[in-house]
Amino acid sequence: MAPLKIVSEMDESLKAKGTEFHGKTTNCGIIVKLDMDKKVAVLEQDFENISLENLKGKLPAGQPNFILYYYHDTACDGGHTxxxxxxxxxxxxxxxxxxxxxxxxxxxxxxxxxxKAFSFDSVDDLSNEWLKSKMAHE
Incomplete structure (x- = not known):
């Protein structure tokens, strides 16, 4: 049996977009595709100022999905994380x-x-409420 192909690196465009999105004051998402032959993660699509509810409409159903989601959480006291x-x-x-x-x-x-890292069973699961619930139970 051939050894498993494990992706452990991100290509430069994905790294650059992640750096750009880090620290934004809006929610941003990156749909990541795995190139198993090259063993690298690549940027498939990116979105600024997008909720998980809107992002899920961009995902292919019935396929494995990897998403980097930059989540700007505002607390009741006005602070943010x-x-x-x-x-x-x-x-x-x-x-x-x-x-x-x-x-x-x-x-x-x-x-x-x-x-944070969370798995989801279906794209229909994705919502800001789902993410907040996952984060609260971690």
Whole structure:
């Protein structure tokens, strides 16, 4: 059996966009595609000032998805906290592909500088309320 392909690096355009979005005062999202042959994560699409509800409409259903979501959370007292969230689904049909995607998650979380990582079962799950709930239970 061939060794698993594990993606642990981000290409330069993805790194640059992440740096640009870091510290913005609006929510931003990046749809990330894995190039398993090159073993690198690449920027597929990026969005400024987008809620998870709107971002989920941009995601392909029934496919594994990796998202970097830059979440600007405003507290009741007016303060704010910024989070870099790595949100993902896994392939459901091919065990080898699933193993490769799962094995790539932690290296990519680290490479992206994500402070939170959450899996979701369906794009329909994604909402700001879902994210707040996940963060509250961590």
């Amino acid at each position: 910024d989070h870099v969230c790595f949100l993902f689904t896994e392939p459901k049909d091919d065990s080898r592909e699933q193993m490769e995607y799962v094995a790539s998650i932690q290296p990519l979380v680290k490479a992206a500088g994500a402070t």
